[in-house]
Amino acid sequence: MVKMNLCPKFETAFQLLGKRWNGLIIRVLLNGPVRFRDISANIPGMSDKMLVDRLKQLEAAGVVKRKVYPETPVRIEYLLTDKGKALEPALDEIQAWAENWMD
């Protein structure tokens, strides 16, 4: 039997990226801090429920931070941590691949 030794960290990374919406959410957040509505409006087909769920998951993974501005009405911004920003080269490579090979 052929043994390949998939890196467990790579597996963990794909528990995040290999979930629907997560890649797109991170991509949107790479443009800078944005509000819930703005993420939602820029990802067609994704429900509020999924966005809430994914933001919680990404926050728990240390990729996204939630910042509350106690204004009226309250304003909440989502932004990438350093860990999240570090995904930019990877997402850029996926973008490049998509441009070369999709359609």
Add this chain to the structure above:
Amino acid sequence: MVKMNLCPKFETAFQLLGKRWNGLIIRVLLNGPVRFRDISANIPGMSDKMLVDRLKQLEAAGVVKRKVYPETPVRIEYLLTDKGKALEPALDEIQAWAENWMD
């Protein structure tokens, strides 16, 4: 409202990569052609059913090719197309990110 214009090709790319197992399967196939059992044995937790399903999906997407050797017992190898191999830099970036930021 903030408009970001997510690239539709990027979205399509993440319909593939943003599905459980696909990233890991492609990663294994980057080592060269392998048989069904070998993929399966190198991805802990993934059932045969999911592997069949994903290989079909990746084949339909033009990322994976299926090669039949009419031996006894029949031998079937799965390998990446050029389109599939072109994902290597992207997966390498994810690997690098995982090594720097996981745990």
Add this chain to the structure above:
DNA sequence: ATATTATACTTACAAATAGTTAGTAACACA
């Protein structure tokens, strides 16, 4: 005082996807 508006969620339920376990077809070999 009451109604209206906006934002960031929550809830209840239906539909789709994933997981588990068992089974099958094909064929050489004992």
Add this chain to the structure above:
DNA sequence: TGTGTTACTAACTATTTGTAAGTATAATAT
């Protein structure tokens, strides 16, 4: 005739995702 191996398939359950509606909060409008 029976056994073993490989690459699946089928039947069923569990989990995840999707849909549609609702809620809390607080300023502003009537």
